[in-house]
Structure formats: structure tokens, C-alpha cells
Amino acid sequence: MQHAKTGFLLKTALRRDWLKIVLWLLGVVGLMAGAAGKFDTLYGSPKAMATIIETLKTPAMVSLLGPFTAKAPYTVANVYAAEMMVFMGLFVAMMNSYFAVHTTRAEEDTGVAELIRAHAVGRSASLTAASLELVILNLITAVLAALGLQAAGMTGADAAGNWLFGLGLGAFGLMFGAFTLLFAQVADSARGTTLLSYSWLGLLFIARMVTDVTDPKLTWWTIYGWIEKLAIYDQNTWWPVLLMLALTALVGGLALRLGTQRDLGAGLLPQRAGRRTASPFLRGPLGLVARLERTSTIIWLIALLILGATYGSIFGTAGDLMSSNPTMAKLIGTTGVRLANRAIVLAFANKLTVIFVILATIPGLITLFRLNRDEARGSLELVHAKSVSRLRLYASVTGFGLVIALAGLALAIWGMQLAGGAAMGPDALSLSRYMRGFWGYAPALIVTFGVSAVLVGALQRWQSVAWALPAYGFFSLYLGSLLDFPDWAKQLTPYGWVNDVPLKAVDWGQAGWMTALGLGLLVLGYLAYARRDLREN
Amino acid sequence: MTEPIVVIEHLQKHFGKFQALKDITMTVNAGEVFGFIGPNGAGKSTTIRTLLGILKKSGGSATIFGQDVWHEAVAIHKRLAYVPGDVTLWPNLSGGEAIDLFLRLNDQAHSPRTDALIAKFDLDVRKKARTYSKGNRQKVALIAALSTDADLYIFDEPTSGLDPLMEEVFQQEVLGLKAAGKSVLLSSHILSEVERMCDRIAIIREGTIIETGTLDAMRQLSRTQIRVTTQQPLDAIAALPAVHSFKATGTKATFAVDSEALGDVMRALTPLGITALQSTPPTLEDLFLRYYNQEGGADDATR
Structure with missing residues (x-):
């Protein structure tokens, strides 16, 4: 009876989520097949192939994309696997986290789960249905991805590799879905679950990065690295897939077990009693936002600092032309090598700053969207009825969001400089050199913020569309140059407007007008916000 | 005679094509408890949210303390306390934190009266709002509002989810406000509550005020x-x-x-x-039914 009505709940869930599933699948499969279709033209010539393989073997690229392990003779498919595997893994892990939270904790938070549980439905039925939904989702992802690769027909790609890629990706995604289901039992809200799963994903990703650069054997311990060990289109190792599935079964089984033991709506982490009275800081809307975002802000800022420092710690290896390209190093002499090393580090720092600024945008936008989220939920209604002007509320929320986003970017760059300096020894670069990245990319962040604020003010139902900016920005700038994106496609987001700081000097004129544009959009967002109804129902 | 506290004239509000408020005209005088009754979806909450400047009116006029409810919202809210019918709090704030926050947002402080109200309503303020029942969330808003020193108190179905004992506490508190010369706008479904406390009432139906007056005067009409x-x-x-x-x-x-x-x-x-x-x-119930069932024939009033 524990599982009564599981099938019915599964059908209902699939009917509820089908559009979201289709959109995610379009993203995942479209990206994979689209890129695969393009690779033959990108790396068709032996010269292009030689260049890209040299690039992929540099520590910088290994840290971003995973190691290039294939043996010569290389094919286009080898390059494709090296470039796409880690990135696609991140993508499907995020997809699974999203659905795992959406079908479990989110339902409990809104009270739907309680209504369901009150019917003749088994205690584990909801969680089992959620797990099955994830299984189906990943199975479809796996099959479609494999078929997409088959259809693309890259040089060097064979059926075994295509299916290994698809099924490996599916198993990898399901594994992170299972982790999220486990966190959903531990945390006590959808928000807490998301925070835990992303922290876990981030931790594993950083661990993978460090071990890939220092000692690839250790990558086995990072779980995330299992996806690299598939050696797709090379040796096609199948058994890491089984390893993933085994861990999935273990973690998922634990989640199901815990799920039957806890109270609905509660987590396994103990609930602490709250304060009897408010702290002196909880005075106005600004104090309120700071209090509400306290925990997640601290986590984000620390995570960005650590991420920056982790990347910085490989600058010594990354900027070592002597070992990565000895022929070239001999050619340009000692001084030349030193200069070239610095240029390599700064070019790498540019790529990293793009990642930092996009990650830093996320907590900022989450805070900004609170303005509408809390309004729709109703918790701001009592604030609206107080002597708090809309300007004060709007300025508090946008201001706090913008400041933590900028602080996150600065911290990541600082962490990169600290660890980078230690790793590079006498060749270390000054903080002000790295901070060019801050002055260059901060305006892009402000523009993204401004666009989002206009959506918040004028089109509150469509505010989630703003996530497209960091999401596409990340994709187009992380993979865009490898996939040979045209310039206009990279310039669709403000992040693509910035020049290659910190390698190049800051274009202050551009930074100035972009900042002005962003702030102007923020004002526009306020004007719309000040004139509209706050709650319709 | 003193100026009326709330003056609403021919207030209209539409959401797209839907006319939520068609014609709202009513006045709340200083020192009176004004009852606002009507069936679900008649426009009570929409009227109140428009009064609070949360919604923007589509026509007519509405003032509180002689000031426009939209343009002077901040100044008006300084002298006003409000309890919605469905209180939503931030799940990770404790009840105590929420109460203090709501007081401070009106530049007021946690007072001995706040503590007295917490004791009267028997609320565990250390619990996180996530764990509160509907009644307890309602108590948080009631304690914050009742311990606010205001000139006008607006309650929108404030006792939904409260047990009868707490409802009694609430009624005593409102009668206390009345004795202190405060003005109260009370929207309610609980007719005995309205009958006991309100000096005058307005009945709203499908976005229109169909009757206003003292209960006695309305009885005369029935x-x-x-x-x-x-x-x-x-x-x-x-x-x-x-x-x-x-x-x-x-x-x-x-x-x-x-x-x-x-x-x-x-x-x-x-x-x-x-x-x-x-x-x-005629009881208020009779009046209520008579006005609501107007399509149902005049004789319904006598049942």
C-alpha cells in the first residue's frame, strides 16, 4: 500500500510537466546534435585539428572542459567528446536538479502534496512517481541524444560512441537527480533543497577541475569525473555507466527510505527555534531583504571566492609555456616566454571572469525576483500596507541584489589573484591588473540587471525570461569560440559586448555608457513598478 | 462634526475586461466601527487593497484622512494598521521577528502592549513562520496591527482560522479600540461579529454597494x-x-x-x-440573505 496510485501520480506529473520537459530536451538535444553537425566543418582540416588539440591540452582548457585523453590518430569526434562531455554533464545535472525539486519539495511548499497525501495514495507514492519521472526524463534524453549524434554523423563517430554518449549522459543526469531527491528529504524547503544540490554539484565540479589539472587518477574520487572516464569515441568504456547507475540506486534508495520516515513538509535537519524579538538590523525593507537572503548570500560569496581561488591555483601550470609548448618557448627566448606566460594567464583570466560574472549574476537576480515572488505569494502585502514607499522597497531589493552580485564578482577575482599570485611566484600579476576584469564586466552585469528590472516592473509574468541572458551568455562565451560562433551571436547578451579584459585595458568609454544604460533601465523598471497594481486576484 | 476618515465615491476597478468594482460609495466616520459585508468575490478585498494603494483605481475617488489613497499612500499608512484575510509570512522568520518588523516598518517599537497581546493571543513567537498554522499566521498580523498606535484599523476577514476563544479576544480588542475613539473598517463573514461591534454597515454585491446604514435603519427596511x-x-x-x-x-x-x-x-x-x-x-443573516438573493424573489426575506 506504500505505493498505491504511483502510476496515476506519475501520469498526472507528466501531464503537468510535459512542456517543461520538451523545452529542456530541445535545449539538451538541440545543443548536442547542432554542435555535432557543425564540428566537421570547424575542425575538418588537419591544421585546425592540430591547433584545437594543442589548445585542449593546455591546463586552462582542461580545467574548463575536462582533459583530452584520446590517443592519436585524432578524429573530429575525439575533439567533440573532449569539448562537450563535461559541459553537457553540467547541463543535464541542472535539468535533473530542477525537475527533482519541482516534483517533490515545491509541491510540498505549496501544499499540493498535503492534498494528495490525504487521498488513498501510498506514503511513498509521490516520491516514487517523482523518481520514475526522472528515469523517464533521462531515458528520453539518452535516446534522443544518441539518435541526434547518429543523425549528425561526425567523422570518427560510431554507433557505440554515440550510444555511450547518450546513455552515459542519461545515467549521469539521473545520478544528480537522485542526489537532489536525497537532499529533498534532508532540507525543509524547495529553496533549501536547490541550495544543497547546487552546492554539491559545485563542490564536485571544482574537485574535478583540480584533480584533472593536477592528477587525473584522483578524478575517480570526484564522482563528476566519471563522465570523463567513459573515453567516448576512443576506448568507449562502458562500466562507469554502471558505476553511475549503482550510485543512483544507492542514493535514490536512501532517499525513498528517508522519505517514508519524515513528516510531510519537514526536513531531517533539525528545526531551530527562532528569535523572540527581531534583531536591531531588521528595521526596514533593506534589513528584511538582507535577513531573508542571509544564508544563501554567504554561501554564494564564499563559493565564488573559492572558485576564483581554485582557478587561480592552476595559473602556475596554465602559464607555463615551457612545459606546454617547448618548441615555441625556445623560439621566443626567456623574456619572451615570461611575457607570453603572462599573456596566457590573462587570456585565461578573461574566460574565467566571464564565468565569474555570470555566476555572480545569479544570486543578484534571485534577490531581484523576490520583489514579484513575494508579492505573488502574498508576504509583501503587509509591507505594502506600511509606510514604506514603493521606491524604498524597490531600491532596497534591487540595491541589495546588485551589491551582492558585484561583491561576488570582486571576490572571485580577488580569490583568483590571491591563489594565482601564490602559484605564479615571481611572475605574479597585481590585483589591479585582474580588476580590469571587474571594471570591464561589472557594467555588463548592471545592464543584465537593468533588463531584468524592467521585466520585474513592467512584465512580471515574464520575469523568468531574464534568465536567458546569463544562461545564453554562459553558453555563447564558454563554448562560443570553440563552436566558431559569429560575433553577432556572441553579442546577443551584454556580457559579449565587453573587450578581452584583463588582457586588454578597460574601455572606459564603453564601461561608462553601459553602466549608464543599466542604471537607466533600473529607473525605467521602477517607473513601471510604481505605476502598476501590486497584487491581482 | 469631525471630518470623515475614509471617503469613497463611485470607486471603480477593472482587471482587463473584468469589472471587479463597479460603483463603491461609502464613508467611514471618525470613531466608528464600520462593517463591510458581502459574499465571496463581491469585491471586499479589492476595495480594501485599492484603499491601501496596492491596486490602482480605474475610476472614482478614494481618500483616507482627506488624502488620496494612491498618491499619499506612505503618509496615510503611517496612521493605519491592516490585517489581511490570508496572512503569508516569510517561512524562515520567526513570529516574533515578523511582529517587530511590521511595527518598525511603521516607525513603532515593540511595547508592553505587544507583549500583552502576544500573551492574550497565546502565540509562540519563537517558532518559524513555516511551522505556523493559518490561525497562528493570522495572530501574528493581528498582534502587530493591534499593538500599532494608529488612527484607522482595517481588518479584512481577520478572524478566519481563529478559534472561538481567540475570536472573542479579537472582538474585545476591537471594542477597546472603539472605546479609545479609533476608527475601524471591518470586512467580515461572521455576521454575529459585525452585529455585535459595528455602528454602521455597508453591503457589497458584485462590485456595487447596495446598502449602507446603521443596522437599525436596515432593519427598518426589512x-x-x-x-x-x-x-x-x-x-x-x-x-x-x-x-x-x-x-x-x-x-x-x-x-x-x-x-x-x-x-x-x-x-x-x-x-x-x-x-x-x-x-x-430581522437578524443580519436575514438582511444578508435578502440582499444576496435578490434575483430569488422578494419573499425570500421572510423565509
Whole structure:
């Protein structure tokens, strides 16, 4: 009876989520097949192939994309696997986290789960249905991805590799879905679950990065690295897939077990009693936002600092032309090598700053969207009825969001400089050199913020569309140059407007007008916000 | 006479094509408890949210303390306290934190009165709002509002989810506000609550105020139920124009009388030799049902 009505709940869930599933699948499969279709033209010539393989073997690229392990003779498919595997893994892990939270904790938070549980439905039925939904989702992802690769027909790609890629990706995604289901039992809200799963994903990703650069054997311990060990289109190792599935079964089984033991709506982490009275800081809307975002802000800022420092710690290896390209190093002499090393580090720092600024945008936008989220939920209604002007509320929320986003970017760059300096020894670069990245990319962040604020003010139902900016920005700038994106496609987001700081000097004129544009959009967002109804129902 | 506190004239509000408020006209005077009743979806909450400047009016005018509710919202809110019908709090704030926050947002502080109210409503303020029941969330807003020193208190179905004991505490507190000369706008479903506390009431139906006045005046507009036993037959009474739904068995009869014609009917009854007489004035329920079921025929009022 524990599982009564599981099938019915599964059908209902699939009917509820089908559009979201289709959109995610379009993203995942479209990206994979689209890129695969393009690779033959990108790396068709032996010269292009030689260049890209040299690039992929540099520590910088290994840290971003995973190691290039294939043996010569290389094919286009080898390059494709090296470039796409880690990135696609991140993508499907995020997809699974999203659905795992959406079908479990989110339902409990809104009270739907309680209504369901009150019917003749088994205690584990909801969680089992959620797990099955994830299984189906990943199975479809796996099959479609494999078929997409088959259809693309890259040089060097064979059926075994295509299916290994698809099924490996599916198993990898399901594994992170299972982790999220486990966190959903531990945390006590959808928000807490998301925070835990992303922290876990981030931790594993950083661990993978460090071990890939220092000692690839250790990558086995990072779980995330299992996806690299598939050696797709090379040796096609199948058994890491089984390893993933085994861990999935273990973690998922634990989640199901815990799920039957806890109270609905509660987590396994103990609930602490709250304060009897408010702290002196909880005075106005600004104090309120700071209090509400306290925990997640601290986590984000620390995570960005650590991420920056982790990347910085490989600058010594990354900027070592002597070992990565000895022929070239001999050619340009000692001084030349030193200069070239610095240029390599700064070019790498540019790529990293793009990642930092996009990650830093996320907590900022989450805070900004609170303005509408809390309004729709109703918790701001009592604030609206107080002597708090809309300007004060709007300025508090946008201001706090913008400041933590900028602080996150600065911290990541600082962490990169600290660890980078230690790793590079006498060749270390000054903080002000790295901070060019801050002055260059901060305006892009402000523009993204401004666009989002206009959506918040004028089109509150469509505010989630703003996530497209960091999401596409990340994709187009992380993979865009490898996939040979045209310039206009990279310039669709403000992040693509910035020049290659910190390698190049800051274009202050551009930074100035972009900042002005962003702030102007923020004002526009306020004007719309000040004139509209706050709650319709 | 002092200025009225709330003045609403021909207020309109539409959401797209849907006309939520068609014609709202009412006045809340200083020092009175004003009841606002109507069925679900009639526009009570929309009216109140427009008064709070949360929604922007589509037509007409609305002022509180003589100031426009949209443009002067911040100044008005300094002298106002509000409790919505469905209180949503931030799940990770404790009840105590929420109460203090709401007080401070109006530049007021946690006072001995706050503590007294917390004790009266028997709220565990250390619990996180996530774990509160609907009634407890309601208490948080009530404690914050009642311990705010304001001139106007707006309650939108404030006691939903409260148990009868707490409802009693709430009613005492409102009567206390009334005694202190404060003005109260109370929207409610609980008619006994309105009947007990309100000086005047307005009835809203489908976005229009259909009746405003004191309960007594409204009773005048309605019918009184009479049960009478006389020595002589009652046939003559049935013919009177002010008598409705006449039912007689011998010398016993029940019927309804238009309240304004009660004296005439009594004069007609007296010669018949009254042996027993029971007169029931219309309850608010009767009025309520009469106004709501207007399509249902006039005789519904007498049931």
C-alpha cells in the first residue's frame, strides 16, 4: 500500500510537466546534435585539428572542459567528446536538479502534496512517481541524444560512441537527480533543497577541475569525473555507466527510505527555534531583504571566492609555456616566454571572469525576483500596507541584489589573484591588473540587471525570461569560440559586448555608457513598478 | 462634526475586461466601527487593497484622512494598521521577528502592549513562520496591527482560522479600540461579529454597494417576523398590504410585517384580543440573505 496510485501520480506529473520537459530536451538535444553537425566543418582540416588539440591540452582548457585523453590518430569526434562531455554533464545535472525539486519539495511548499497525501495514495507514492519521472526524463534524453549524434554523423563517430554518449549522459543526469531527491528529504524547503544540490554539484565540479589539472587518477574520487572516464569515441568504456547507475540506486534508495520516515513538509535537519524579538538590523525593507537572503548570500560569496581561488591555483601550470609548448618557448627566448606566460594567464583570466560574472549574476537576480515572488505569494502585502514607499522597497531589493552580485564578482577575482599570485611566484600579476576584469564586466552585469528590472516592473509574468541572458551568455562565451560562433551571436547578451579584459585595458568609454544604460533601465523598471497594481486576484 | 476618515465615491476597478468594482460609495466616520459585508468575490478585498494603494483605481475617488489613497499612500499608512484575510509570512522568520518588523516598518517599537497581546493571543513567537498554522499566521498580523498606535484599523476577514476563544479576544480588542475613539473598517463573514461591534454597515454585491446604514435603519427596511395568538380569528390581518407570507391555523398565525408598518398592524391586532405575541426583528443573516438573493424573489426575506 506504500505505493498505491504511483502510476496515476506519475501520469498526472507528466501531464503537468510535459512542456517543461520538451523545452529542456530541445535545449539538451538541440545543443548536442547542432554542435555535432557543425564540428566537421570547424575542425575538418588537419591544421585546425592540430591547433584545437594543442589548445585542449593546455591546463586552462582542461580545467574548463575536462582533459583530452584520446590517443592519436585524432578524429573530429575525439575533439567533440573532449569539448562537450563535461559541459553537457553540467547541463543535464541542472535539468535533473530542477525537475527533482519541482516534483517533490515545491509541491510540498505549496501544499499540493498535503492534498494528495490525504487521498488513498501510498506514503511513498509521490516520491516514487517523482523518481520514475526522472528515469523517464533521462531515458528520453539518452535516446534522443544518441539518435541526434547518429543523425549528425561526425567523422570518427560510431554507433557505440554515440550510444555511450547518450546513455552515459542519461545515467549521469539521473545520478544528480537522485542526489537532489536525497537532499529533498534532508532540507525543509524547495529553496533549501536547490541550495544543497547546487552546492554539491559545485563542490564536485571544482574537485574535478583540480584533480584533472593536477592528477587525473584522483578524478575517480570526484564522482563528476566519471563522465570523463567513459573515453567516448576512443576506448568507449562502458562500466562507469554502471558505476553511475549503482550510485543512483544507492542514493535514490536512501532517499525513498528517508522519505517514508519524515513528516510531510519537514526536513531531517533539525528545526531551530527562532528569535523572540527581531534583531536591531531588521528595521526596514533593506534589513528584511538582507535577513531573508542571509544564508544563501554567504554561501554564494564564499563559493565564488573559492572558485576564483581554485582557478587561480592552476595559473602556475596554465602559464607555463615551457612545459606546454617547448618548441615555441625556445623560439621566443626567456623574456619572451615570461611575457607570453603572462599573456596566457590573462587570456585565461578573461574566460574565467566571464564565468565569474555570470555566476555572480545569479544570486543578484534571485534577490531581484523576490520583489514579484513575494508579492505573488502574498508576504509583501503587509509591507505594502506600511509606510514604506514603493521606491524604498524597490531600491532596497534591487540595491541589495546588485551589491551582492558585484561583491561576488570582486571576490572571485580577488580569490583568483590571491591563489594565482601564490602559484605564479615571481611572475605574479597585481590585483589591479585582474580588476580590469571587474571594471570591464561589472557594467555588463548592471545592464543584465537593468533588463531584468524592467521585466520585474513592467512584465512580471515574464520575469523568468531574464534568465536567458546569463544562461545564453554562459553558453555563447564558454563554448562560443570553440563552436566558431559569429560575433553577432556572441553579442546577443551584454556580457559579449565587453573587450578581452584583463588582457586588454578597460574601455572606459564603453564601461561608462553601459553602466549608464543599466542604471537607466533600473529607473525605467521602477517607473513601471510604481505605476502598476501590486497584487491581482 | 469631525471630518470623515475614509471617503469613497463611485470607486471603480477593472482587471482587463473584468469589472471587479463597479460603483463603491461609502464613508467611514471618525470613531466608528464600520462593517463591510458581502459574499465571496463581491469585491471586499479589492476595495480594501485599492484603499491601501496596492491596486490602482480605474475610476472614482478614494481618500483616507482627506488624502488620496494612491498618491499619499506612505503618509496615510503611517496612521493605519491592516490585517489581511490570508496572512503569508516569510517561512524562515520567526513570529516574533515578523511582529517587530511590521511595527518598525511603521516607525513603532515593540511595547508592553505587544507583549500583552502576544500573551492574550497565546502565540509562540519563537517558532518559524513555516511551522505556523493559518490561525497562528493570522495572530501574528493581528498582534502587530493591534499593538500599532494608529488612527484607522482595517481588518479584512481577520478572524478566519481563529478559534472561538481567540475570536472573542479579537472582538474585545476591537471594542477597546472603539472605546479609545479609533476608527475601524471591518470586512467580515461572521455576521454575529459585525452585529455585535459595528455602528454602521455597508453591503457589497458584485462590485456595487447596495446598502449602507446603521443596522437599525436596515432593519427598518426589512420585515419583522410575528407569531401571534388571538381570541378572535385573524382573517382581517391577512388582507393588510404590509403583511406577507401569512399562515394561520385557527387563532394562531405567523406572518412577516414591513418594519415601518409595525405600528399599524399592532393597532389592527389589538381589537382581536392578543393572548400571546412574539416579534422577531430581522437578524443580519436575514438582511444578508435578502440582499444576496435578490434575483430569488422578494419573499425570500421572510423565509
